[in-house]
Amino acid sequence: MSSVFGTGEISTSDEYLHEIIGFVRVHKDGRCERLIGNKKLPAGIYSSTGVESKDVIISPETDLSARLYIPKTAATDRKLPILIFFHGAVLNVIVVSVDYRLGPEYPVPTGYNDSWEAIKWVASHGTGHGLDPWLNKFADFNQVFLAGDSAGANISHNMAIRFGLESNRIVGINLEGIILLHPYFGGKDPIGSELGKHKQLKAFTDQFWNLANRSESGLDDPLFNPEKDPNLSGLGCSKILLLVAEKDSFRDRGLLYKELMEKSGWPGKLEMLESKDEDHVFFLFDHISQNACTLYNKICTFINHGDNQSLV
Incomplete structure (x- = not known):
């Protein structure tokens, strides 16, 4: 199974109450452990x-x-x-x-x-x-x-x-x-x-x-x-x-x-x-590809009432 979600198997083990392998674990004491998407950049300019x-x-x-x-x-x-x-x-x-x-x-x-x-x-x-x-x-x-x-x-x-x-x-x-x-x-x-x-x-x-x-x-x-x-x-x-x-x-x-x-x-x-x-x-994952830029420009046009305000 090829996708952004990877192979993503679902597991229950003696150690965890629930586990979606590679993404999240729910421990038996109620703690939730996230395995992806935890990085947060500081605010600033x-x-x-x-x-x-x-x-x-x-x-x-x-x-x-x-x-x-x-x-x-x-x-x-x-x-x-x-x-x-x-x-x-x-x-x-x-x-x-x-x-x-x-x-x-x-x-x-x-x-x-x-x-x-x-x-x-x-x-x-x-x-x-x-x-x-x-x-x-x-x-x-x-x-x-x-x-x-x-x-x-x-x-x-x-x-x-x-x-x-x-x-x-x-x-x-x-x-x-x-x-x-x-x-x-x-x-x-x-x-x-x-x-x-x-x-x-x-x-x-x-x-x-x-x-x-x-x-x-x-x-x-x-x-x-x-x-x-x-x-x-x-x-x-x-x-x-x-x-x-x-x-x-x-x-x-x-x-x-x-x-x-x-x-x-x-x-x-x-x-x-x-x-x-x-x-x-x-x-x-590829924010500068042609398809990504086309998507961004579509969003710009949508917000700006059809004005042709391009990002690229």
Whole structure:
């Protein structure tokens, strides 16, 4: 099985309660040990781009934090769009990268609730009197976007659903669009390539959801399977940019998402870009390839209302 997920075997041993080999171990005493993606760079000024970053605390009670990025071109006479990014910046936007709590030690829906708190925190600056001066001075709250890759794309979609349901509780911002990079969606019943070449990989990647979700909703939880969500028509933004990759095992889930949104009655516009000959989140591993640059430029155009603002 060749993919970004490697061979990814699932194991239970006398030493661990759960283990996804090469990724995560859950010890019998409840400790969670992550084997990949633990490196965190310090905030500061990036000399190659002039982008400046800093870390902010959103909720001291839960230790929820985010990293803010501001471009060197920021000026008080021209407000910049806000991109709230959920992980899984040369865009001339202010980026709020949310460090939400992770499962399995913080099970679903903790990460979703943390992300919602982050959106509310950003919105609290809409009057220009929030806690962070960068957002007060430079942010255009009429142009707010949510974005994420893989699980972060899943969160972005679900936050837009929640925004549509609870928009009366979020004052001061306009959620203009969401950017879904290779979204982590699934479901109990396999579709497309999950029935064939990606059958084993689906069984593996489903384990991440099952490990984080302790409810009985399983793989057809509406948070994971949009087909089971009755609220798609109320998605709280006017446009979606859906990015998929030809070789990604989640590609067919992305195509199904496009079909579901177009049939849901949601009145917005969905754009899609498929990266040929690429696998899941390829841009994280080869960020200067032609396909990666094409993807970045598509995102720039999407945020900047079709203006041809290229990164390359």
